[in-house]
Amino acid sequence: MQRAARVFESVTSLDRGESCSSCWNWLPHVHFPFVGYCTLWGITTFEDYYCSSYKLTSVDRERFYWCATCKIRLNREEAVSHWIMKHRVFRGAYVEPDIREEIYEG
Amino acid sequence: MTGLTVDLNIIIGGPQGGGVESAGQIALKVFTLKGYNIIGTREYHSNIMGAHSYFHIRVSDNTPRALRLPVESLVAVDAESLLTHVNDVAKGGIVVYDVGSVDQNALTLAPMEHSLKKRIEKMFSERGARPTVSEAIKLLEERGVRTLGLPLKELLRKTSEETGALLASIARAVNIMGLSAALHVLGVEFPYIVKAVEAQFGKRPKILAPNIAAARIAVEYAREKYGSGNTLPDGPHKGRVRMIATGNEIVAMAKIVGGLTFESFYPITPSSDEAHYIEENKYLDVGGDFKEAGLDKLSIVTLQTEDEIAAIGMALGAALAGARASTTTSGPGFSLMNEFISMAVEAEIPIVISLWMRAGPSTGIATRTGQQDLLHAIFSGHGDTPKIVIASGDHVEAFYDTIKAMNWAEKFQTPVIHLLDKYLASTSVSLDEWDLDPSLVEIDRGKRVYGPVKDYKRYEITEDGISPMAPLGFNTMIINSLEHDEYGFVSEDPIDREAMVLKRVRKFETISKSIPETEKAVLHGDPEARVTIVSFGSTKQAILSAVEELGREGVKVNFLQIRVLSPFPKDLVSKVLGRAEKVVSVEANATGQLAFLVRAHTGHSVNHVIQKLNARPLYDVDVVYGVKRIIESGVERVVVSSGS
């Protein structure tokens, strides 16, 4: 938590595009993609946060991806096509550990 | 709200798994703490996490019979919730929405079902508008609905900054924010929200603090932007300790206090929560003889088996060993149990099967309600298998029916199928302790013999068809699903066979005579009414509410509720239907299963049916609409379609 305060700041005032929302390290929340989980620092951030370890996300490294626009899992070929359509494609989605208590059996 | 009476309906919507459940539970607690009666149900998608789900709550200073549409308040934390329920809000109502969602368009909402997108698109295009949240807000305002936009993302950021919490689950607090803002506008004081949030998250302080902060920040925003209205007066039950329980929980409670000692099950919606509740609460403090024997606690065996065949098989085994046994399931699982139901009839083994109906056939819509398993229950098993089939109309009935079912199973050594459904399963109600009084139904285990008996005949031919039942272990005895003689020895002798078939027939006649007709069916309302509604199961409260409403409009209708479907109360039903000019059956199945049974048993044709087929709960407006259509046009079948 301490580290979070040091390394992250809101970029809304800095007007920089390099925020968590396009960062390779960041997984958007499965339901509310304006928050997400930074796999690098191990904390939750808002989409417009920013840190010096920012790395632009891409769709050519992993076998599976998550489209936050369509809310579905994609394989690499699908990820490319969603990316071209300017969908918000990420390495994965963040599912909170206690989500189980909100989900019922089908 | 009209006059001094409080009657509020609220829908809280959001993505499944996104916190709607917690918010719904908090809302139930808030209004129960305020002293009101509540009823609340959850609707959710069976297999898509993130698909739209919602909690519908009714709050009243009277006892709310059923949920009502349209609602006075809609809390929509996402675009899908707002667009899905845009037609469910009453004039003068309040809608809380996320200002961050205003540009969203129904057509691009990921989890929204295609058909709904098309319907919404059509509705808005008829107004010359695009199907967006901002257009929905415009439409609502035109209809006289107050709209309250919350910048959820910014409020969440504020919460996070104030509490120093970048919590994993903080995003879900948007539901609490939306709800809290709505509660503020409805006049609920903030301390009640705090108490309810504490009751919900009490055991997890790390989640508690940010959720309370989220609620406060949302209320402050709403107060600043929209002011404060009148405080909602306290309800009639203020200050009393009361309980909130679902139908699943109430049936489980009844099994526990009704002496159940064994329940096996295979998990299936909407039955599993019943078994889980027993599992969680199965240790019972005991006194007296048990204490002297060195025992402090007794327990119920709850066992998750590998499938439903094993579930009923093990319960039958437990019953033979002397346990009071049951299993719980829904339609697909019940299909698998069929063979063992025949065995229970032939070998005369007591067993209660709680059958929580859901929308079929097959996997159908697993998480939605229906009444399609009536005939399946009646005709389950093969080879002449009469059995008891009962249906509960509401939560309180479900409690007493569960204890009765266990009594009847043991008294008559027969399967008892207890019809319940998804609506009862996942609907919560507020109750007082005395509403569920186990002392009103004595535990009756029937003709039981303990200890060795000379010349014990398990299948002794008796006048009432019931033989003395000894648990395994005391006597040399044979339990047989093959045809047998009085001792249980296999016998294909024609005289033995005929005698055993007739014994089982006599037993069913005994059952029929032993259960009074007035317990099998209940006529609600004016016996002289021209129109009689006949129905079974969880439609009861919506029908009663509709009968009252129709009465206020000068339409005299009564309601014959059939509580025991087998053995069927033919005399009482014949008498009541003989007096009616119009008979209307109300059921949530397409084949008119109750109408079929009525005709088969009484010869009375049921000429009109109101059917609910969309797998959503029956609302009183459905029944009012259906009855009026039938009276006005004489139409045979009215399909009623409310619900989102």
Ligand SMILES: [Zn+2]
């Ligand atoms: Zn970063």
Ligand SMILES: [Zn+2]
């Ligand atoms: Zn996409």
